[in-house]
Amino acid sequence: MSALAxxxxxxxxxxxxxxxxxxxxxxxxxxxxxxxxxxxxxxxCDYYLCRTSRSFSAxxxxxDAELRPAISIxxxxxxxxxTVEDDMSLDKKLKHKLLTTFHEKLYDPQWNFDGSGPxxxxxxxxxxxxxxxxxxxxxxxxxxxxIADICKRMGHGMAExxxxxxxxxxxxxxxxxxxxxxxxxxxxxxxxxxxxxxAEVGVDEERANxxxxxxxxxxxxxDYLEDLEEGRTWWPRQVWSxxxxxxxxxxxxxxxxxxxACLNHLVADALQHVPDCFVYMxxxxxxxxxxxxxIPQVMAIATLDLCYNNKQVLKxxxxxxxxxxxxxxxxxxxxxNVIDIFVSYSKSLQSQGVxxxxxxxxxxxxxxxxxKRAEQAKxxxxxxxxxxxxxxxxxxxxxxxxxxxxxxxxxxxxxxxYYYTRHTQAxxx
Ligand code: IN0
Numbered sequence: 001m002s003a004l005a006x007x008x009x010x011x012x013x014x015x016x017x018x019x020x021x022x023x024x025x026x027x028x029x030x031x032x033x034x035x036x037x038x039x040x041x042x043x044x045c046d047y048y049l050c051r052t053s054r055s056f057s058a059x060x061x062x063x064d065a066e067l068r069p070a071i072s073i074x075x076x077x078x079x080x081x082x083t084v085e086d087d088m089s090l091d092k093k094l095k096h097k098l099l100t101t102f103h104e105k106l107y108d109p110q111w112n113f114d115g116s117g118p119x120x121x122x123x124x125x126x127x128x129x130x131x132x133x134x135x136x137x138x139x140x141x142x143x144x145x146x147i148a149d150i151c152k153r154m155g156h157g158m159a160e161x162x163x164x165x166x167x168x169x170x171x172x173x174x175x176x177x178x179x180x181x182x183x184x185x186x187x188x189x190x191x192x193x194x195x196x197x198x199a200e201v202g203v204d205e206e207r208a209n210x211x212x213x214x215x216x217x218x219x220x221x222x223d224y225l226e227d228l229e230e231g232r233t234w235w236p237r238q239v240w241s242x243x244x245x246x247x248x249x250x251x252x253x254x255x256x257x258x259x260x261a262c263l264n265h266l267v268a269d270a271l272q273h274v275p276d277c278f279v280y281m282x283x284x285x286x287x288x289x290x291x292x293x294x295i296p297q298v299m300a301i302a303t304l305d306l307c308y309n310n311k312q313v314l315k316x317x318x319x320x321x322x323x324x325x326x327x328x329x330x331x332x333x334x335x336x337n338v339i340d341i342f343v344s345y346s347k348s349l350q351s352q353g354v355x356x357x358x359x360x361x362x363x364x365x366x367x368x369x370x371x372k373r374a375e376q377a378k379x380x381x382x383x384x385x386x387x388x389x390x391x392x393x394x395x396x397x398x399x400x401x402x403x404x405x406x407x408x409x410x411x412x413x414x415x416x417x418y419y420y421t422r423h424t425q426a427x428x429x
Contacts, residue, residue: 007323016330017323026058029291029330039138041131042069045076048125048132052079055325059295063288066194069135070143071292074186076132077106077151079122082179085158088231089117092162099159103152106144109133142193150186154178165237169269172236173213176220180212187293196286210276211293217270218300221263221307225251226317239265242358250314259314261357267308267349268363274301274342275373282335282380287388294332298341302328305345309354334388335381339374346370 007014019025049072050057060071084090084098098113105111112130116123125132136144157178166172185208192202201208220227220234227233233247240247242265243258250259277297284290302320307313320328331337350367353360 003322006321010321010323013321013323013327016327020326020330025326025330029062029333039135041134044128044131045072045135048076048079048122048128052076052122052125055329056296059292063292064194064196064286066196067190067289070139070147070190070194071187073132073136073139073143074147074150074190076125077136077147078154078183080126080129080132081151081155081158083116083120083122083126084113085179087117087120089119090115096159096162099155099162102155103148105129106133106136106148106151109137143190146186146189146193150182154182157182166234167236168238169236172217172234172239175234176213176216177209180216181209182212184208184210184212191284191286191289196289197284201280201283204280207276207280210273211280211297214270214273214277215296215300217266217273218303218307221266221270222303222313222318224263224313225315235262235266239269256311256314260309260311260354261359263307263313264309264354264357264363265359267304268359268366270304271346271349271363271366271370274346274366274370278339278342278373278377281338282377282384285384285388287333290335290388291333294338295329298328298332298338299325301342301345305348308349308352334385336378336385339377339381342370343374346374 004014004017007017016025020029046061049060052075060068060075063071081099081102084095084102087095090098094115109130111133112128113126116126136147139147157174161175161178164171166175185205188197188204188208189202191197192199224235228248228251235247237247240250240262243262244250244255249255250262281290281294281297284293299320302324306318306320310318312318328341331341346367349363353363353367357363
């Protein structure tokens with residue numbers, strides 16, 4: 001209910017949220033495909049998939065049959081690796097060993113691990129990891145080699161950062177490459193191997209890397225406080241030392257100005273990856289793959305816009321409204337729409353630009369490049385959006401048939417009356 005209340009001042013969002021949650025919008029956007037979870041271990045994997053990420057699992061489950069098992073297993077393998085990396089209670093030597101040998105465990109259908117700290121939310125995924133390895137071994141060899149190779153490279157990269165802090169911008173890019181760029185590279189190779197996407201998608205590692213870096217840098221920017229509280233920080237010293245003497249100082253009101261300038265610097269840095277993301281997404285020819293890739297990207301640009309010059313990032317967790325997330329998900333089903341979303345948030349960033357920031361010039365020029373590339377991508381979209389195959393009903397998710405508009409309208413009116421005097425989400429200060 002609070003998600004509905006938060007969108008009360010945004011009627012279109014509210015309409016879409018109600019449609020999505022109560023009137024089958026979710027099922028139309030992510031149509032249930034033939035059940036592929038036909039073994040006990042695959043059903044268990046599906047349970048872990050849904051439990052770790054409820055909305056993202058719906059996007060994975062809507063993938064075509066050629067890809068869905070491989071991507072599901074890849075996602076769970078990465079979750080397993082991430083759980084080891086995140087666990088600050090593990091002995092460092094053991095952590096190093098686990099990370100660098102994780103790829104070998106994929107070939108051992110008995111292997112599991114019960115040594116994670118009690119607070120690790122995916123502890124039991126590792127306890128029951130044999131369900132993942134069993135399904136990994138049931139995948140076609142062409143998928144196994146990609147997953148194992150990425151797992152090896154990522155595990156070694158994570159191990160490198162056990163004792164290393166992110167000092168330079170190069171370190172920042174390298175760390176993001178290990179934990180997210182490699183995900184993009186692996187996914188792209190899985191897409192191509194499945195035959196659903198061209199060979200070009202899997203070969204261009206630079207573009208695939210950028211897709212991951214854009215997502216991960218956005219996470220790192222948004223999670224400033226949460227990471228600080230957990231004793232791990234990913235904001236590069238080379239950047240934050242320009243604005244303060246200690247990263248943790250940014251959380252105190254005295255250092256807010258420096259904190260905001262640093263935050264804005266990192267937003268400008270993350271935006272550099274957007275043109276590559278346009279190129280990447282413009283190459284996708286399968287609708288379900290396009291949705292899978294585009295949805296996290298539009299969430300990221302919306303999150304960057306919310307974080308820009310927002311002192312709340314330094315004080316508490318910020319998140320886009322559920323209603324905004326649903327609207328974005330529903331819209332992000334064609335390249336033309338995705339570009340429109342990026343342009344709209346980029347305009348918002350342009351209008352908020354803090355002219356006195358040392359990185360204002362960089363922000364402006366990056367946004368100008370985004371506008372230019374967006375125009376080129378729109379021309380491309382006009383030619384390719386209609387060619388995308390295995391079309392789902394996704395585009396029809398918002399068809400305004402009377403069977404949807406009438407009940408949603410009634411529900412909306414009732415809700416508006418009920419929440420009339422209640423508060424809504426405070427605007428960005
Ligand atoms: C992802 C990515 C992801 C999806 C599609 C294409 C990608 C290309 C390159 C790199 C990553 C790509 O998407 C998920 C999205 C996600 O999990 N969203 C969460 C919300 C949140 O804020 O965490 C949700 O619950 O919906 C993602 O963030 N990552 C991820 C992990 C594995 C795979 Cl297979 C795909 C994590 C990360 C670190 C960004 C790579």
